[in-house]
Amino acid sequence: MGSMDNTAKRLLQRLVRRIPSQMLKTTLDKWSRLTAAQRQSMDYTESKWALTEKLLAICEENELTVKHIAELEMIHVIENPNLGMWYVFQLMDPQDDAHSVELTQFKEQFKSHLSELIRHVSIKIKKHTDEAVWIRIAWGDTFSRPNHLKPTYVVHYLQTPYVFLTSPTSKQKPLLSQALVLSTRYQAIKDANLSGRKLTAIRDLLMKQYLQVFPTKFPSPLAERNCVVSNLHIEKEQAGSAANRHQMACEAFGDGILPQLQSAVYKLETKFRDHTNKTMTERDEPFKCVVKFASTNLLESLRHSASSGVASTPVTPLLSSVPLKGKNYFVITDNGPGPSSQMKPSQK
Amino acid sequence: MAATQNLSDSDQSSVSDQSVSSRSGNRSIRVAEKERRKNEAEDPFVLSLKYFSDVEAGTPFHGNDKLEKNLVQVEKVAYSQGLPPEAVSIMLEFAMSLRMGTSACVRVLKCLIPASVVPQEAVVRAVVWLSIGKMPISTQVLFIKWVLTVFDMIDAKDQLRAIYGFIFNFVTDENLCPFICHLLYLLTRKESVRVFRVRKLLELQSKLGRQPFLLHLLSLYKVFCPELVTLSIPSRMKSGFKNHISPWKSALIAVQKRNGLQGAFSNSLVFTHKDKTNPRKRKHCHLEFPDLIPALNKEARSEQSSSRRVVPLVQLHSFAQLLENMHRIELPAQMGSLLGSSLALQYLDCVQDESALLRLNFWLGYAFHEEFLFCGDGGPSQTSEEALQFLNKLLSAQHFLQEGFSSSEVFLYKFLNVWDGSLLRPQILGLLSNIPVVPSSQIRRLLFEPLMQLFFTSSLFFKCGLMECLNNMLLKWLTWHSIYALEDDLDISLNSHTSINMTLSGFKDSVMELIHFVGRLASVGLQLEGCHCLLLSFVLDFYETVCDTFLKYGLPLIVMPPAGVFYPALFATDPVSVDRLAYIMHRYKVNLTSAKSQEKVTEQVFHISRQTFREFNHYVVVMVNCLWNSRMFHPGMGVQLGEELLLKSNVSQYGSSFDLVHHPAFMSYAVNFHQKCWPGKKDMDLNSIKHSKPWSWYLEYLFTQGYDGLKHFVQSNISWQLKEDDGQGDAQQR
């Protein structure tokens, strides 16, 4: 047996399978663990199966270990931040020196804090070009070595209160939270109730990186432009209300291209209100149900349904809260603050 | 080396050269043979196969390095070039016998990528293993999915069909049922449909609900034996059979691609189109006609076909071969492929194989339904080119067979109700003109109502197109009648394949309905389009067919055009329309006279109503009075205006304003004639043409311009002698 143990082999196999053929070459080039000759010898037209065999042989030859393979994985994940599910956490109550935390300090602190909390852990930290710090954590526990097949990725933009995570388990979350809070010089961290498949999208949403529209009393230049373009013989009877709806939809959700969210979930725990159905209305305990909106681009869908009149305008705070509060998971209760977010049911 | 030795002995060189080359040739063959044998013996793949055929039951799976090595070897071959038929047999046998347990079985099934064909025997054996029942259900499902995926690569289906009942037994298993239904669907023939099977399926349906896979199988049963399945099948049915190819898809495509590159070895390549890898899609969804694909590869075929005694259609290349093998033809798995081959169409035509037509109609019905009436998302635009080719090919097949398919008829009745009048218009109208005679009791709601709504809301070009289509439809109906009508019996079978029997009077009713319907469309259409001459021309085309129904097609039925068609044609501004009207009236006369004389001679029951004669006479009087006698507004004519009103119009000689001289269509000829006749005359007096001599010259002149219709009309309706002063004859009426 060479340097490649079973885990390393499986990790590599899985990775090759996951990376699309046309991206395999660039990813491997970035990895810089293969010699130029080795890279030359790869024939990317071959099947994934053959490529994996070949790579395994090369890795053996170069005596690469699971850590090196993990590097390759990290390269792939950083290059493709829009795969997999990302969850957002928000840091709270910054200490005075929170704004002066810089990368090396953060790196050191995070590593030492986390290793203190758990013995078997493998941490890799990389700074990406856009100021993001990427952390890959392979977890073990007291008795087992870090499991590189189920790593957690953490992305943090220094000096912002947001942390993006993939697949944290309930066991690891407290450990991770503690390490994060300590190394960023904050005092607490909470679930921000936002998740999505595209890291860039949820980041843009939180950091308001999209065209926002603010209420104005003056007619928008957009409407005037439309009048000029349209034909003399075509007249929109309800142009005014349409423009109005569009304006309100844009105020609620923003203009132009919006961050791609995939879903919004509303967990309702409210009293059942329907005067035709007495038995349900008279029940004391709240009626529980979950409403989920799903779309390839939820915000654009919502904006479109508001501007086309499918959803009523002004937009109900239930919907406009998604971009406004940067959340896509809501719990709605009748009274008292809910466990994660409380909101009055809107008048329909 | 041999060559250099021989150089020393020059005079023998040529001889020895030869011998050497032949000797070395022999040697190389021997060497190659030996090499091959040696290779074969040492080929790790062959060794691995040997391992799998010999390995004993109960050998452990986990931690068995030998097995691992051999399995990897087989997988490598399978994923790179596919498994040859023998290897498929061995591996399938190994897997299904569960000699090394389920995990080995699953792993083997997943790598069973055939390179060319799958031997039928192997599948049959595997099905037998299935019933031993030691296998977990998920593995059983995996196996059936595999069979469905490679179904068209199985080299023959006869033995599989022989165990139809055996396979049918598996439907009772809830988990297997969807897949077994799909397999049965592919294997079903008319003789497989039995009462007890129908009952079983219905029983299952009441247990499982109206599952699409059951419905699909039942609807196929219904196609074969409508008397056994009374269940009504919903017309809008989601496609029932899912695509099971996923575990093998990428590997199959890869193997297929690679084999495609190595041309020499790929003569048995089955997967030629990428959508062919999906059985369900190919069956119902894709309009691309599959090529006739031989189920067997070449070598396998020669030895097997003699024993099985069936000949796939694709092997036949000439009509003579078709005749020789007529009794043992194996229809392709995909009936749609029949449409693309003229030999197959010939087969369909002369064999009158009911089950072939049934299957073809079933396939077509699905294709129509899924592509045109029940489109998935993604827009209709994506398939339009494909749809166009599909319909064109279908049209040419129908043209070849000279009749429409019943599924296309049913489709049209539905499609007309949602048609925008423009989508694939030429093709749809082409299909429409091919439909067989519709009983007069249904013709209204099935055809006339949707067509009328389309006609009056559509453009001139649609109107013309529909006119042409209805003319073709009438022509086909009349042709069928003239071919199939039996002299002594009034019963005529209208369609050689379907058993629509219609009495002569029923047929006459339908034809009459059609002619009256077109008359209505034409009258109002001409009015709405301002008597557009293009539309008028199509309308006159139709009446050219109608006026000759008796003489040309032997149908004792004569229907006159309505006034809404007659007058626009008579007063048309182009001479061609007037001439064609004259020709049509001439043919009416010939038909009517011949019908009358035949009535007298044979005393046949058929009878043309007085009303028809009256209408005809009326029209002739109007035409003669108008064109010839200059008695345009005489009392008793079709067009009547008050005397005062006519005087008020300040048109002098209003009576003659539509005679052959003053008719707007012929005025230019009159002027031309006038100039030629009296070249010196300064002031033109067209009335001078009406004198006896010039009138006859003028008529000659018109006839030489190609107005044969007028010529016939004048000759058959007007007895006309030259008189000295007034040269006009009188209408001769019957």
Place this chain on the structure above:
Amino acid sequence: MSLLKPFSKLPGLNTANILLVESEEQFQQSLADALVEETSVTVNVRLAKSLPLPMENDESRPRIDLVVFIINLTSELSFQSAEASLKYLDPGYFLGKVCFMVTNARNASSPAERLDAVRKLASSLHCPLLFAEDQTPDGVASATERLLTILKVAAGLVPIATALYVSNLTRCTLPLDIDLPSFD
């Protein structure tokens, strides 16, 4: 609420005015763009999401010769909106000056029941029901052509043809339950 009336205003010379009502406001725009291309008559197009029309446009609005309700069969809302709008039309319009245009009739996701309901609605009002392929340029061109055919009659631009006369020929009929076999 004010009713839209067919004869409350004088017609313009060689002019035809059409009102396209569509709750989704998608297809109407492309139809409008194609309709105004007509050269033989001046076509004015008014677009609305639903009826009633806003009062403030009453003055500027010409006499509407034809009202077209566009219904997307995949959407129940589209149908309901058209149905609700009908009551803001003067009964005079139903003498040949209203038609329905349906899109997505061949789509798998439009239930057969909805098509039946539209058919029932159109036939009960004696209006023509047109089907359109809104996805393709050819389909839009054809739909435009057909609307123009009806519009010209409704605006009185075709000699000796009246809207009532033609609508009598083109109005939707309710097919008696066609018990066609599914595909055999």
